[in-house]
Amino acid sequence: MNALEEAPTDERLIKAALSGDDESFAELVKRHKRKVFNMVARFVRNNYELDDICQEVFIKVYQNLRKYRGDAPFEHWLSKITTNACYDKLRKQRREGNNVPLENVTLSLRDPVSEEMPPDEAWEILKHALAKLRSEDRLVITLLNLEERSVREISALTGWSEAKVKVRAFRARKELKRILEDNNGN
Amino acid sequence: METDSNDDKLDRLFATVRKAKLYKADMEYGFETRVMAKILAKRERHMPFLLWAWRLIPVFVSIVILLGIWIYESRYSSMIDLSTITGIGSEETTLVTFLTGE
Numbered sequence: 001m002n003a004l005e006e007a008p009t010d011e012r013l014i015k016a017a018l019s020g021d022d023e024s025f026a027e028l029v030k031r032h033k034r035k036v037f038n039m040v041a042r043f044v045r046n047n048y049e050l051d052d053i054c055q056e057v058f059i060k061v062y063q064n065l066r067k068y069r070g071d072a073p074f075e076h077w078l079s080k081i082t083t084n085a086c087y088d089k090l091r092k093q094r095r096e097g098n099n100v101p102l103e104n105v106t107l108s109l110r111d112p113v114s115e116e117m118p119p120d121e122a123w124e125i126l127k128h129a130l131a132k133l134r135s136e137d138r139l140v141i142t143l144l145n146l147e148e149r150s151v152r153e154i155s156a157l158t159g160w161s162e163a164k165v166k167v168r169a170f171r172a173r174k175e176l177k178r179i180l181e182d183n184n185g186n
Numbered sequence: 187m188e189t190d191s192n193d194d195k196l197d198r199l200f201a202t203v204r205k206a207k208l209y210k211a212d213m214e215y216g217f218e219t220r221v222m223a224k225i226l227a228k229r230e231r232h233m234p235f236l237l238w239a240w241r242l243i244p245v246f247v248s249i250v251i252l253l254g255i256w257i258y259e260s261r262y263s264s265m266i267d268l269s270t271i272t273g274i275g276s277e278e279t280t281l282v283t284f285l286t287g288e
Contacts, residue, residue: 029218041208119206
């Protein structure tokens with residue numbers, strides 16, 4: 001009885017979705033949406049973009065489901081697609097020169113970034129500073145310092161070599177500090 | 187020294203940001219329904235020609251049936267016309283026979 005009630009595995013849902021069962025794909029989306037939302041939320045400027053990019057991610061998953069070989073967990077494959085979608089979004093933002101407006105935000109490292117500081121406020125400060133970084137730098141900082149992924153994981157997600165990830169992370173961190181310090185000086 | 191201190195501050199900033207709630211939970215509500223609707227809409231838009239042809243089969247069948255009926259009807263009506271003409275011809279013969287007394 002218990003075996004019958006057990007939730008189907010991702011692989012089984014994928015197989016069913018590939019044979020035309022839309023319900024199974026909807027179940028797959030339901031199962032993984034939170035992870036995608038949490039990841040994408042670090043790269044977008046508002047809730048509309050968040051919903052848009054998350055939908056885009058799952059549509060890409062649906063369109064490329066046949067390419068999923070099953071040699072790694074579905075979650076890894078999904079993270080890779082999500083990372084690519086976020087990176088594309090960042091590059092588009094840079095091209096449009098559409099950065100987050102800086103009014104009413106004080107970027108500063110001299111501010112007491114203490115445990116008492118509300119996380120939402122800290123996020124606002126960091127978000128505005130991150131918006132000034134290059135797309136690649138922002139991606140690597142977000143994955144390494146906010147998502148707490150390892151260099152190897154970032155390398156697998158982005159397709160960059162581990163050495164490139166390390167160098168980029170170092171430069172990105174330096175640049176981020178410079179942005180926050182410069183603003184502090186003003 | 188300043189750099190080390192700033193490094194530390196940056197790390198603390200990252201740690202605090204990691205605790206931030208990035209979006210409202212109600213954003214997830216009905217998400218899978220929205221995704222499926224978009225997928226269905228895309229699927230409809232990119233429907234291949236053959237699938238459309240399958241959908242049009244009842245229309246083609248109806249046209250063939252209607253054509254068949256029309257052809258059958260037109261043949262039948264042309265046969266009636268011939269018999270009418272033949273009938274008129276025999277009526278004339280009867281009249282001539284009657285008038286001439288043959």
